[in-house]
Structure formats: C-alpha cells, structure tokens
Amino acid sequence: MSDETLKTTPLYEAHVAAGARMVPFAGYSMPVQYKDGVLKEHLWCREHAGLFDVSHMGQARLRGVSPLSAFEEVTPGDFIGLKPGKQRYSVLLNKTGGIIDDLMAARPDDDGLFVVVNGACKDNDFKVIDNELAGQVKIERLENRALMALQGPEAAAVLAAHIPQATQMVFMDSKSLEGFGTDVILSRSGYTGEDGYEISVPASEATRVWNLLCEDERVRPIGLGARDSLRLEAGLPLYGHDVDESVSPIEADLAFSVSVKRREARDFPGAARIAKELAEGAPRKRVGLKVLEGAPAREGAEIADEGGAVVGVVTSGGFSPSLSSPIAMGFVPPALAAPGSKLKVIVRGKAQAAEVVKMPFVPHRYVRKL
Numbered sequence: 066m067s068d069e070t071l072k073t074t075p076l077y078e079a080h081v082a083a084g085a086r087m088v089p090f091a092g093y094s095m096p097v098q099y100k101d102g103v104l105k106e107h108l109w110c111r112e113h114a115g116l117f118d119v120s121h122m123g124q125a126r127l128r129g130v131s132p133l134s135a136f137e138e139v140t141p142g143d144f145i146g147l148k149p150g151k152q153r154y155s156v157l158l159n160k161t162g163g164i165i166d167d168l169m170a171a172r173p174d175d176d177g178l179f180v181v182v183n184g185a186c187k188d189n190d191f192k193v194i195d196n197e198l199a200g201q202v203k204i205e206r207l208e209n210r211a212l213m214a215l216q217g218p219e220a221a222a223v224l225a226a227h228i229p230q231a232t233q234m235v236f237m238d239s240k241s242l243e244g245f246g247t248d249v250i251l252s253r254s255g256y257t258g259e260d261g262y263e264i265s266v267p268a269s270e271a272t273r274v275w276n277l278l279c280e281d282e283r284v285r286p287i288g289l290g291a292r293d294s295l296r297l298e299a300g301l302p303l304y305g306h307d308v309d310e311s312v313s314p315i316e317a318d319l320a321f322s323v324s325v326k327r328r329e330a331r332d333f334p335g336a337a338r339i340a341k342e343l344a345e346g347a348p349r350k351r352v353g354l355k356v357l358e359g360a361p362a363r364e365g366a367e368i369a370d371e372g373g374a375v376v377g378v379v380t381s382g383g384f385s386p387s388l389s390s391p392i393a394m395g396f397v398p399p400a401l402a403a404p405g406s407k408l409k410v411i412v413r414g415k416a417q418a419a420e421v422v423k424m425p426f427v428p429h430r431y432v433r434k435l
Contacts, residue, residue: 074120091184103290115287123187162335171239211271216261258299300424
C-alpha cells in the first residue's frame with residue numbers, strides 16, 4: 066500500500082514530532098517505534114507507563130430496542146447479563162464456529178453497547194453485524210473518536226491526576242465520564258498483560274490529551290513493535306495470525322469467551338462444532354512455546370515432535386525482553402499440548418529444542434479488586 070493511500074490517525078503529527086518510525090499497519094500509517102527502540106519501550110512499559118495510539122481500531126455504538134440480546138446472535142458471550150459499567154471480551158463467529166474477529170463490548174453508560182474491534186477487520190466486522198442484526202440494531206461507527214492505551218504499573222497513578230475516578234475502577238470496568246476537560250469513554254483493560262486503561266476521546270482532543278499524558282515523566286510513547294512483544298509475553302492472540310475464520314474459540318484457548326449459559330443453550334453461530342470440541346476436545350490447540358536454543362521461531366516456522374515429524378506451525382514468535390529468551394505461540398495436536406511437552410521448532414532448516422509452557426509467559430498484573 067502506497068503512502069498516498071494510507072490513512073492516518075488523529076495522532077499522526079504527534080508521532081512524527083516525537084521521532085517515530087512510521088510503517089503501514091491495518092491500512093494506516095502507524096508508529097512501529099520511537100527513538101529509544103523496541104527493547105527499551107517494552108521494558109519501560111513493564112516498569113513504568115507506556116502510551117499507545119490504537120485509534121486505528123474500530124469504535125462503534127450498537128443501539129436498538131434490545132442491543133444486548135441481539136449481540137448474542139453473533140457472539141457466544143452472555144451479553145444479556147452484562148452489567149452497567151462492565152466490559153466483556155468476546156469473539157464474532159461465522160456459521161461454522163470460526164472467529165471472524167475478537168473484540169471488546171461494554172456498557173459504559175445507557176447508550177446501547179460500545180464495541181471496539183480490530184483495525185484490519187473493522188469494515189467487515191461492522192458489515193457482518195449489520196447484515197446479521199438488520200432491523201434489530203443500528204450501528205454508529207465512531208469515526209470522530211480517537212483511542213489510546215495507557216499501560217504499565219504506574220498507569221493508574223498517572224491517570225489519577227486527570228481522572229481521579231480511574232483508581233476506583235477494576236479490570237474490565239468501563240465508564241463514560243469527564244476527564245481532561247472533555248468526554249471520555251474509559252475502560253481498565255489493555256493488550257499488554259499490565260494494569261492499564263483504554264481511553265476513548267473526541268478526535269479533536271486527541272493530541273492535547275496525548276501531550277498532557279506524555280508530559281508526565283513516568284510516561285513514554287510506545288510503538289507497534291513493543292506492543293507486539295508485550296502481548297506475546299502476555300499470551301494474547303493477534304487476529305490474522307493466531308486466530309482467523311478457520312479457528313474456533315476452543316482451538317484458540319479462548320473457551321472462556323463461550324459463557325456457561327450459552328453453552329447450554331447452543332444458540333450461537335457454529336454451536337454444534339464448539340459444543341463437540343468442548344465435550345471431546347479440539348483437533349488442535351494454541352500453546353505457548355519456550356525456544357530452548359538457537360534463534361527465535363517466527364510466524365510460519367514448523368513445529369515438530371521429538372522424532373522430527375511436523376505436527377504444527379508457529380503463529381507468533383520472537384524474543385522476550387522480559388525473559389531474555391525466545392518464545393512463541395502456535396498450534397499442536399492435543400496430545401502434545403500439555404506443559405512440559407518436548408518439541409522442536411524448525412528455524413532456517415534447523416531443528417531447535419522447544420518446550421510447551423503455560424501461558425501467559427509473563428504473569429498478568431490486572432487489578433481485579435481494590
């Protein structure tokens with residue numbers, strides 16, 4: 066995609082001013098790193114507070130007579146039971162139980178359902194929702210809003226200076242409130258495994274809010290490179306890599322996204338396949354791998370058993386700055402999915418020892434209670 070056809074977020078000029086290296090991502094020109102580089106940015110976020118531009122993602126309001134119950138027709142989550150002020154992770158499913166996208170849906174106020182979907186998938190996601198729920202919900206895409214994420218152990222203290230109520234929220238809380246002198250949709254969540262917040266503001270206010278946060282010495286801007294290594298350490302899947310329309314939530318180790326109530330009702334797309342996999346086991350499982358020798362195993366590297374037979378493929382992989390070792394995620398047969406299973410990864414034609422380990426690779430530090 067040429068530079069002329071790339072979209073820009075409301076924070077583009079702020080990234081350029083900060084010396085970011087801009088790259089194409091999901092149809093946008095996005096910062097992959099700033100002057101400090103990916104390694105330092107990653108470790109800064111683990112130790113202090115990192116600020117990410119995620120405005121390329123799709124924000125929308127779903128409104129109607131019963132948007133919560135309607136949303137259950139395309140997802141396997143319990144949205145009828147979603148309480149005000151709460152957010153839920155879920156997946157948009159196709160008719161065969163494959164994942165069209167993963168998403169967040171929240172009730173920050175009484176204005177329907179607030180949904181955030183992946184940037185590369187948003188046009189198709191909203192088309193699917195509109196087609197499947199026509200006549201039940203109306204989608205308002207919030208193209209006039211920016212989205213940023215403040216992540217890390219000092220994120221709460223930083224944000225409290227601007228939004229005191231933020232410290233009274235716990236993981237997966239979502240609220241509409243006033244902050245930074247504007248209207249904010251705030252959730253205590255993120256994509257790094259750290260405590261933190263996602264902050265939706267009017268696009269016209271984005272640069273001002275970004276700069277206010279960056280004035281705090283505890284905060285540094287973080288690019289896509291560190292965002293990827295952080296989410297990999299957290300064991301979080303990336304759509305289009307670790308999950309796609311061929312992968313079910315059970316295969317993807319996302320069984321928690323299928324609520325108990327919905328499992329019993331079997332009233333969601335692909336319910337027969339998912340129920341069977343829950344009862345009998347999935348044909349493959351997403352697992353974490355610690356690469357015990359050699360170079361990092363990147364996406365597309367083959368996974369072999371101890372005898373050398375290819376049994377799976379790496380879907381995400383790289384060097385873990387926190388662990389100072391290569392790690393990866395990929396799919397293997399259930400018989401080889403247990404932590405401790407000995408495997409090999411094929412990197413540049415060479416078999417390297419690897420071991421299945423429990424995810425996350427680095428413990429999550431979400432604040433679940435005050």
